[in-house]
Amino acid sequence: MTFVRNEAGNGGAIHNRASEGNGFTATANFVLVNGLFVGNDAFSFSGGGGAIRNQSAVTGGGSAILKPTIVNAAIIGNTSVVHGGGISNSYLNGDLEPTIRNTLLWGNRADTNDSGFGNGDQIRVKTGGSVIVDHSLVEEGDAGIAGSSAFSNGTANLKADPLLEYAPRSAGNDQEIATDDDGLHPTPGSPVIGAGDNTPFQAGEVAENVATDVTGATRPNGTVDIGAYEGGQDQERTIYVDPSATGAADGTSWADADTTLQDTSNLASGPFGYATGNDEIRIAEGVYTPQKADISGSNSVHVLVLDGTRGGNVTRSTLFDGLTVTAGQADGAPADNENVGGGLYCERNASGKCSPTLQNLVFAGNTATVGGALYNNGKTGTSSPLIVNGVLTGNEATSLGGAIYNNGNGGTSRPTIFSTTIAGNTAGSSGGAMYNNGGSGGTAEPTLTNAVLWSNSAGDGSEIYNENAAASINYSIVEGGDAAITNGTAVSSGTDNLDRDPVFNGGSSAAGDDGRFATVDDSLSLASGSPALDTGTNAPFASGGAAEKVTTDITGTPRKQDLDADGMATVNIGAYESVVPEPPTAARGPVLSVTGATLAGTVNPGARETSVRFRLYPAGRSEQDTLLAADTLDGAVDGSYDSKSGCNAGRPRLLRDRVQRTGHTDPSGRWRRGGPTSATAPAV
Template sequence: MLYVRAGASGANDGTSWANAFPTLQDALAVATSGQQIWVAAGTYYPDEGDGQTDNDRSSTFLLRENVAIYGGFAGNETALEQRDWLANVTILSGDLDQDDTPNFGNRANNAYHVVTGANNATLDGFTITAGNANGAWPNNIGGGIYNNNASPTLRNLTISGNQAGVSGGGIYNNNASPTLRNLTISGNRATSVGGGVYNNGGTPSFSNVTISDNQANWNGGGVFNSSSNASFANITISGNRATNDGGGVFNNGGTPSFSNVTISGNQAGVNGGGVYNSASTPSFANSIIWGNNSQVSGSATYSYSLVQSLNPGGTNLDGTDAANDPRFVNPILATAAPTTTGNYRLQLTSLLINAGDNGANSSTTDLDGNPRIIDGTIDLGPYEAMPAVLSISRASASPTNAATVAFTVTFNMPVSGVGAGDFVLATTDRQNGATISSVAGSGSTWTVTVTTVADATGTIGLNLVDNDTIGTTDSPPVPLGGSGAGNGDFTGEVYAVDRIAPTVTLSSPAPNPTNSTIPVTVTFSENVSGFVAGDLTVSNGSVSGFTGSGATYSFTVIPDEQGDVTVNIGADVAQDAAGNGNT
């Protein structure tokens, strides 16, 4: 094991964190086959270290065969699994004189290639940025990573802000078959082709990769495949731009394959905003091509896929039918490219959920790191829909005076493990004492029954609190919202509960005794309905001019003869909004 930590003191011999090498080049110079190099958070430049020439644009981090380099350490770990490469950002930068400005400013003296690959090498947990391949060949290709006849394993990398004078602003693979997994390739530029990635020959394997905000001034804003049999699985290619053809992908020869890929929000100045195929026979399975300024130019084979404005038939969805819109969570317009914005997960109501072919899948996880197949059938695109609550709705009318009320909880797929502990009541007023009395159901529909408080008013709402006890019926079960308590929380509907009966009083301004008609006012304690003149029982008189609504009514009693006149109102002749009859 060799250790690297920027600014390290001690012996600087790489034998421990305390004695770490201060530069990555120092570790690469002495690393032998089978060793690992652990690199702490910080920024490292290829012209720094023993044997390097300051500001030498040809300097590069040359990977070593059979040596694995891991970034993302805080500088005190004793096991690889303790590192957090997302929190402990470790940068390999080509900004040799450390004066770059936004939008590729001050790049004239940057390194041509930040990283140069080697067979059987591993690079894992880094941000690779500020490469500027603008020299003479081969220093005009592969600004971020340059793999020439080299097939390293590249994992957990962000490749951003690199450029090339010809091709492969982010990555250039020439007759190379690297394994590339869990990458973000964004904000890279190429003057000619392959703003994000250029593959020439070989069989590079991309999985769980986001390719966005890349730009080529000619063809292939996101990816350019030249006679390459590259494979792409669980990939989002979005927000890329090509001045000419192939905003997302340009395939020139070869037979690249795409499975569970979403290509959306890309722009081309001429043809193939999503994909441009020239003398190439790409295949697409479980994939979505939708929302580009134009979709596909040239022929391809499709299975279990959706291509806007195209109906390939067979197992594919009809892309000419607007009803088959993928329903992305938050797609972008292609005119916004180049950009990294957009959310290409599927809404829970998308028809593309459970619409794919399991046999075309080669991954155990989706682009979010969640299990790839949930609820039996794979979804289209790189994201698998997680179990989630679709609705928590009242099962009966509101307001109500019922002793119990029920809520219907609907999930987007069959789940198990649903219990009272997964819910909380949101109550007001005197219904604060309401309790959950039962939870029953199966599959995707469950009923939660709540006992209300007698002789009390208030509201009762039901909310689900995700504590990862609810999961799918898969083995092992996938928790609600995917791993992580709280990401499946849901706020449900609310009942207005009124279990207090309205009361009634009668009053009259007439003197007692009187020798005239008697005006009477009826006042209920709340608004009621159903109260009519026929609900009055009058002795020694008759009712005239009955009128009113809500809580107040009035009428006149015309006495029949001398003597007492009485007016009575029976119980339950008028009802409040909850159905309580008056007392």
Template sequence: MQSSVARWGVGEWVVLFCLQATTWGGVFYVDSDAPEGGDGKSWAGAYTDLNRALDEAISDDEIRVAGGVYRPGPVGGNRELSFFIDTSITLLGGYAGAGQPDPDARDIAAYPTILSGDLNGDDAVVLGLEDLPGEPTRQDNVYHVVKFGQNSERSVLEGFIITGGNANGSEWYNSEGGGISGWDYYFSPPLFRFCTIEFNSSGQSSGGAYVQGRFEDCVVRFNYAVNYGGGLGSVREITRCVIEDNGCGQYGGGLNLWSARVVDSVIRKNTAAYGGGIYAGPAGIEMTGCTIENNHASVDGGGIYVSNCGTCNGFPVLYRCRIIGNTAGGNGGGFYEDPSEGWLWSCLIAGNTAGGMGGGIYEGSDGYCGIVNCTVFTNTANDGGGMLYLNAYSTIEGIVRNCIFWGNTDLTGTGTEPAQIHLVGQYSTGHVPDDGPLSALAYHCCIQGLTNSYTGSGNISSDPHFVDGYGQDDQPGTDDDDLRLLEDSPCINAGDNGMYSCEMIIPGTLPGTGTGTSNGTFPGEEGYSMCGRALFDLDTRARIRNGIVDMGAYEQKSPGGNIIYVDDSAPGANDGTCWGDAFIDLQDALAVAIPGQEIRVAQGVYRPADPNGSRESAFVLKGGVVMLGGFAGFRADDPDARDIRAYETILSGDLSGDDYIFSGDDDHGPWHDCSREDNSENVVLASGLQSGTVLEGFTILGGQGGGGLRCHAAVGLEVRDCLFRENLASAGGGLHISDSTNCHATNCVFTDNYATGNGGGIYLHGQSLTVDHCLIVGNQAEYGGGMYLDNVAATIVNGTVAHNFAWDQWGGVAVEVGDDVVGELRTGHFLSCIFWGNTSENDNVETSQIGRNFGNATFDFCCVQGWTGKFAGVGTIDQDPLFVHPGHWDTNGTFYYYDDVWIPGDYHLQSQSGRWDAALGGWVQDGVTSPCIDAGDPMAPIMYEPFPSGGVINMGAYGGTAEASKSWFGGPICEAIVAGDINGDCKVNLADFAILSQHWLWDGQQTP
């Protein structure tokens, strides 16, 4: 993993505000209650007509709309009118607007912003959704409330209620998408967030919306279409949405999908003739983590109906979904497929009912349905199999693996094999990974009433021992049921691992574009691998936890284990055994951790106590426990993916979550701000720890009094890849280590920390302490703005200590030994470091960088501003290091230090050959080259420095890392490595031999 110095751009703090807008272009303001005649450039002069702002907006503009009701035309206006968007803009609703104390206050619940197609404002309440298109009071409503043109890619619509559209026109283009209508977008479809789409209708399809858009955190309800998709149709992505109480006369009460992804969404209480919840057309869909419940189809497919796909490559994959409590008057109470190819993986199918055949699943002729690790429980059908009805009259291909079929009912009874799996017609095998008899259908399954009449190997018929299959309400297929396995279940470790091989490729395609045949392919490629996707159960618990996969949708958690998981949004049992069951409170994980265990913490903000908790609360490290941040967490495709910048894991002392964020525009600094008075004194504490304790990959902020991390009497503590910012203490605002031995801080950033006494960034006291490859910038203290070494034996390697401030002495680093320890071996050794731009009130240039009081300090191969040579050391220079863009203090025009605000910068070294630009994510060339490049310790390994590296490590925090600036030799940049060319100048000469000889002699001296 790259060092955090390379990963954390000091100026790139990300502050997340709920529904906070980001402005790139111009901003227009709209408020229906504003005075007429405004120019739309402020709340006081807001437009009252939204269409006025839409007409004037150009690409990347933003329109902010206050709470109120907005209609696209006047009373009695043309039904063709709509809010028309034909450029890439952002529309934001939910503002307080003009006349409010804070017009920019935004709360979509408190200030509902309604876009209504009811031009006359007279819509009557209907008795049933099917009456919406023909209701007399709706015949003057517009066909489409919001309409997107061909040029509206990348548009965003956020925080609106869209209602009253009635697309019942005779032309096809006025019969689709009553609420929203749009184009087919192939690259960047519009995004809809935090919207409610309700009481819209269409005479043909997609009552709520017909647009290839992306929907996030939306509610779609009470919409109706005559033929296809009562709620939404033709959409591309649906994430964390609720689709409920919609209706359709024919296909898809909630959704009509042709090539789409649906993630973490709920589809419930929708009705249609075919596909009460969802109708999936002849193209692939992928559903992950969804709940399809209590939907009804008067004919077939109560939950979901997959249509004829005999000639297409697309097919449905449902992964970790719950299909419960759905009903169908005909066939397929939960899932209907005829004929098609589909996969159900780690799904729960329970409590569904069909008046005809297939209570849980109906598979029609010439289809192929793969069902892997599903629990199919208490489904009911009148005829032909309560769980699964295979209408196999011709070439049906079936594969059922690692499933549990229990408690399903049909006319043969409850507990018979045909009630679980009823096979009708002549079956021919195919797509079964291992060879089996032609009559083989199910492998490694638990089947009630098993007779082995048409099953393969590894099946059992023992009671699976569910925790509580019927729940407190004693009803199957409801939310209180618990179909996890008890510890004595015969289904534990009884499955077949073959389906979890990355060699297992599903034929066909899923939503997207492109082709390919490699394993691990993504949707849209030819051939679809579940590798990396099917490795989790319905609780997102890892599969194959004890060597063999369990049967059913849930994997039994392992007792004990060396990894404890923490994720503040985990939905499961919250016992720390996996990402799905992760602790949501880091304190719970620390409470149970024992030496030798590892705590993995997902992205998010974690506080040591609730808002009413004690200021003495802190995260107390456990000895011998490794604590790691920066994980993606359970909502990601790969929860174990780790990137400390992309998945920032914050340990915050801001118990109330109300710390004010300061910038250069403020008239005072953070340290005396009242919003921090209730913060915890310390964020992290470590006391009396032994070797093996690690803290890695965290942002630590908001400690108020004791600082970020306070360590006392510890041995061997490792702090790696951490960012310490905005902490306050009497000594060591960011990090305080005292009376400790062999402790190390590596690849860390210390910035904007504050100490009322010694060491704004770091305070060290003890033996054999090391600070390695750390960036220490923009900190304040009375003594030692950056660091304070107090009676310590410490080594500082490849540090950048810059632009820190001391309001008394030693702005950069202070080394001090008290009278009681004079003569003992207490020293600070600084190697390959940069000290530049540090300031203090009572020092000259050099002592503002480095200062000592009876202490020993050696500076080898360092860059020190104002260097006079009075300190010991060799190879040290006094030349401007040429940082890319140094940070600075905004003094707010006063001489008081406590109102200063730190403005961060970029501390990479400039290079004509190339230096890393974090903002661009690539290499750029400068007009000058830093003298600190290739000027560090000549005996240090260059480690990860990119070619050409010069053969000598750079000074500063980025030296020896993958982001070290490249060497410059005054001529064309060397593009290729030449054998024997150690320094990278494209020549093999005495310079290379000198480097080799120097290292050879050094190695010989170090060998006893």
């Protein structure tokens, strides 16, 4: 039996009432097996019960027996303006004791108008009544049940994420509820699989004649699953986005790809069409610009919104891979959060999650008042994305968090950031790279591993600003060390962190000469001699690590290379495993044998300069490069050399120089005039 999107004052789907007087006894003891309750609503302030209301109300000396039995139901995403988002049990007198077995209660919400009067997101039991809960999964456990400790008092109950499929709409692609493609199936690995109790299906029990689940699949199949669906199905859903597609726009193939990114994140949805669940989104090459019409409930121009506040959770199985997010501009009304998260706004409240996996993503050139690129809003729930191989550059917050703002906001924001480069972002006030706010009783505790934080700027906390918060940093490069972190010492207290120039490839464009991010010529890729080479930790990519399935860097270059030739393949720090090598210097022309030229003023230790490279042009011959150590020139012939163009009587000339800094070339990468105006070498 299915109940989807019904509404009533009390008991959005079912109102079960036993009411009698004058000495009579009333009973209301239904048995419900394989019930599916999705998106129902109770809108009255007098009772509640988004899906079910059980009510005993007896006057005049009568009595009531109200003992319904619910077996293998799925009660998901129901709401009540007051009590019992899933089930409300209202007791006046009599005998009120529902029994709930093998049932999933998840994503239900009470007190939806935030009055503070209602309670019991999953179940509410009024004083005097009771409820029995066994072998069931209840979101938040006892905390999800008001007026009872039935969760902890029951047998083999769970409160872990049920890991549901959440295919497009709860009814799936066929738009028919209670069929094989429903989005509410548990996925492989779900804790509900095999966690039920077969007793109700045995001879003489309430479900002895039930042989299937809500879809018609055999039940039980071994040990029965919790909920209305038997057996986890791996639908391996992939959703396609291509702005040039002309097909059905349902995201099921490249031909029928959706044409807007936000619509696709909505399609990758739970019961109500909001981004959540076990989805992979594949995005065609192209430019995706912010579209106001795409943003539900907001008139600002975030490029993308992941809204976990309705319907279901956005979990790490929701994967965004290979996306460049740019040109977002969130400068709207603060009251509606239209001024936060210029690139991505990830929100979750009411004890739910907005914690996707963001892999191989570039956030470049986005702006907002708060959180120039990314805003994670815990808001009484959890907003803790996993970020792997990310690049955040050139983003700006006019106030707080140039690249990222993590807001506990009465909930939790604990992003996990692996192998990511955060460079060149700015905040007008605080937190050039990141601002962490654990206010309103919340928690903001990001973890950064193998990360680069460099050349970010702010009035306070050039790299990180912590407000009632803390960051954990390990195997990372942070410019300025602890001095760049306001209210924290994560660099010195972490493991193997560095405050050394990461030696980027450099260049006039962040995307490199090819104009494409996530390629080896990006300005933030690493040059030879970088201290980031082979100095990360492989732990996140090892078996069991959070990034164990990630085998390449942001450019597609295999991770864990032995770039320092020490016999150990270790990941680099930052988003890039690829290295831009020094150009080869083939020796051409004569080999000079005399030594001894003395240079003046060529090394500036204050600028970390260690050596100078010269191009020596022998007369009438091709060029030969000679790398110098400190201030001596090997391979010069007797005579004087100047930095002017031209050639004197067939003598070699010193044309240009460039500064070597800690073993690499000047970031401009170009030979230039300058340095010493002359050099002399004595005859040998």
